[in-house]
Amino acid sequence: MASAPQKATPSCCIQNDSASIRREAASAVSVAAAAATDVSQDWNVSSTDLRADHQNRKIAMASLIRPEPSTNASTKGIQIMPRAQTSHPLDPLSAAEISVAVATVRAAGATPEVRDSMRFIEVVLLEPDKHVVALANAYFFPPFQPSLLPRTKGGPVIPSKLPPRRARLVVYNKKSNETSIWIVELNEVHATTRGGHHRGKVISSQVVRDVQPPMDAVEYAECEAVVKDYPPFREAMKKRGIEDMDLVMVDAWGVGYHSDADAPSRRLAKPLIFCRTESDCPMENGYARPVDGIYVLVDMQNMVVIEFEDRKFVPLPPADPLRNYTPGETRGGVDRSDVKPLHIVQPEGPSFRVNGHYVEWQKWNFRIGFTPREGLVIHSVAYVDGNRGRRPVAHRLSFVEMVVPYGDPNEPHYRKNAFDAGEDGLGKNAHSLKKGCDCLGYIKYFDSHFTNFTGGVETIENCVCLHEEDHGMLWKHQDWRTGLAEVRRSRRLTVSFICTVANYEYGFYWHFYQDGKIE
Structure with missing residues (x-):
């Protein structure tokens, strides 16, 4: 069964009582320490690091967020102090x-x-x-458990940073x-x-x-603008009854690798075309109306159309408001009214x-x-x-x-x-x-x-x-x-x-x- 929840601050965890922080820190210092076999010499405490390490201890006392007591920590072994560190x-x-x-x-x-x-x-x-x-x-962050480290023959090594x-x-x-x-x-x-x-x-x-x-959103937008401004493309869309370019959606797709022509020595995209029916409906599902039969190849490095073919005339799917992600009443339907609030x-x-x-x-x-x-x-x-x-x-x-x-x-x-x-x-x-x-x-x-x-x-x-x-x-x-x-x-x-x-x-x-x- 779940344990009884404890009262929490809005941030869920942070305690700001400096006196209690000191008490928690003092109780956390007496835990066992064992060294990792791959510990770098840079992390060992040497005589030149003692002053910096002493300063780190002072900082840790002032900035340490209260750790939860470890269920796996031993009270035997050397004394350590969790160091202050900005980011895990x-x-x-x-x-x-x-x-x-x-x-x-x-x-x-x-x-x-x-x-x-x-x-x-x-x-x-x-x-x-x-x-x-x-x-x-x-040593630095919760769960503060030196026993997580494997033991070595050389004895414990406390990292200074x-x-x-x-x-x-x-x-x-x-x-x-x-x-x-x-x-x-x-x-x-x-x-x-x-x-x-x-x-x-x-x-x-x-x-x-x-x-x-990968292509970025900036490139996607630039590719769409380039294709829409290409005269042969506008003519092909006009044949399909589309003259308002604001209704047209151009999605840049990577070319993949189907032949040497698709070699990654060039940054290429083969866009797919879709078309909305209403420019004033921001939630209209334009992906329900693909424009097939048009082939476009775009040089994404220089942002130019390098190949274009109107290969086949395929009629556009009819408009269907039920395909849109909008409230039911705007699509000729109704929203359910039999669902009561659940808190x-x-x-x-x-x-x-x-x-x-x-x-x-x-x-x-x-x-x-x-x-x-x-x-x-x-x-x-x-x-x-x-x-x-x-x-x-x-x-x-x-x-x-x-x-x-x-x-x-x-x-x-x-x-x-x-x-x-x-x-x-x-x-x-x-x-x-x-x-x-x-x-x-x-x-x-x-x-x-x-x-x-x-x-x-x-x-x-x-x-x-x-x-x-x-x-x-x-x-x-x-x-x-x-x-x-x-x-x-x-x-x-x-x-x-x-x-x-x-x-x-x-x-x-x-x-x-x-x-x-x-x-």
């Missing part, structure tokens, strides 16, 4: 870190022309090795048509101010030959606790991440299993790809084989969720940050939802002799996000159950 190694990049990474790469451009030609496809956290995560969880966070950038140079991958260190030690921008340190850069990175109430707050991106609920604990490609990522999933302590269950959970093969041999559908994560990005297309319909109950939201095509930072607020759900009956037993019964309700923790890629809605839900199941 697995925390998603902040808006400031993305800006630093972009500015660093842009400043590394050889000439102003190179810098101006850079288009930023993706800026994400370069996730560290597992032993770095173990160090962070043992974690390695710097790093960003991985995928950059497309529009002028040279080259794709490169950059690794940038975000350590404040390397940050400088030049030209009004803070910059980190470039660790490596590599040009990747014969590839094309989810948790008067004492939720049973989960949140500390930054760290989540604890029942026996579960994990960290929430987010990437522009995969969307929701769940790190370091563990279950506290009685005397066995914290049992690692999964290092990383995510949906790495969503492939949509249409399977139609006819033109142009045979080449429709969408990779919705890799080509469009599930995370970049995530919704800003609304309380009351997207999520019900006591909600904790998480924001996400990512770069746009020109290197600016964009934020999707409330894109990840964390909440509890009643899940029916967990178990029940009745003694047939006495008539006495025992019953328990089931509860689950749900972490979710929703995205729309073109005309496809995807809802991703991770459910954590009280019996140790993940769904």
Whole structure:
């Protein structure tokens, strides 16, 4: 049965009583420590690090958020102090870190022309090795369990600091048509101010030959404008009875690789055409009216139509308002009136606790991440299993790809084989969720940050939802002799996000159950 919920502040977890923080910190320092076999010398406490380490201890006392007592911590061993650290190694990049990474790469451009030609496809956290995560969880962040680290013959080693966070950038140079991958260190030690921008340190850069990175929303819009302004295309649409270009929808699709003509030495797109019936209906489903028989090939680097054929006249599907995503009365139908309000109430707050991106609920604990490609990522999933302590269950959970093969041999559908994560990005297309319909109950939201095509930072607020759900009956037993019964309700923790890629809605839900199941 679910444990009784505790009263929580609106932020779900943060306590601000400095005296109680000191008491908690003092009680947390006496835990066992064991060293990871791969610990770098940079993380060992040496005589030159003692003063900095002493200062870190003072900072930790002032800034430490109250950790939950560890069920797996031993009172034996050496004395340690959880160090103050701004970001966990697995925390998603902040808006400031993305800006630093972009500015660093842009400043590394050889000439102003190179810098101006850079288009930023993706800026994400370069996730560290597992032993770095173990160090962070043992000494710097909840769950504060040195026993997570393997033991070594040399004895315990207390790290004085974690390695710097790093960003991985995928950059497309529009002028040279080259794709490169950059690794940038975000350590404040390397940050400088030049030209009004803070910059980190470039660790490596590599040009990747014969590839094309995903297209961006800016390119989609430019491609649509170029095709609509192409005279032969306008003439072909006129033959189909369409003269208002505001009704026309042009979706750029990657060409795939069907022959050497599709080689990635060129940045090409073969758009698909659709048409709405009313320009004043923003929710009209234009995808219900495809325009077939028109072949267009666009050079996305130079934004010009390089091939065009009106191959076959195919009549447009008739208008059908019932296909639109609008209220029933606007489509000639009615909305249901027999559904009464349903309210989810948790008067004492939720049973989960949140500390930054760290989540604890029942026996579960994990960290929430987010990437522009995969969307929701769940790190370091563990279950506290009685005397066995914290049992690692999964290092990383995510949906790495969503492939949509249409399977139609006819033109142009045979080449429709969408990779919705890799080509469009599930995370970049995530919704800003609304309380009351997207999520019900006591909600904790998480924001996400990512770069746009020109290197600016964009934020999707409330894109990840964390909440509890009643899940029916967990178990029940009745003694047939006495008539006495025992019953328990089931509860689950749900972490979710929703995205729309073109005309496809995807809802991703991770459910954590009280019996140790993940769904």
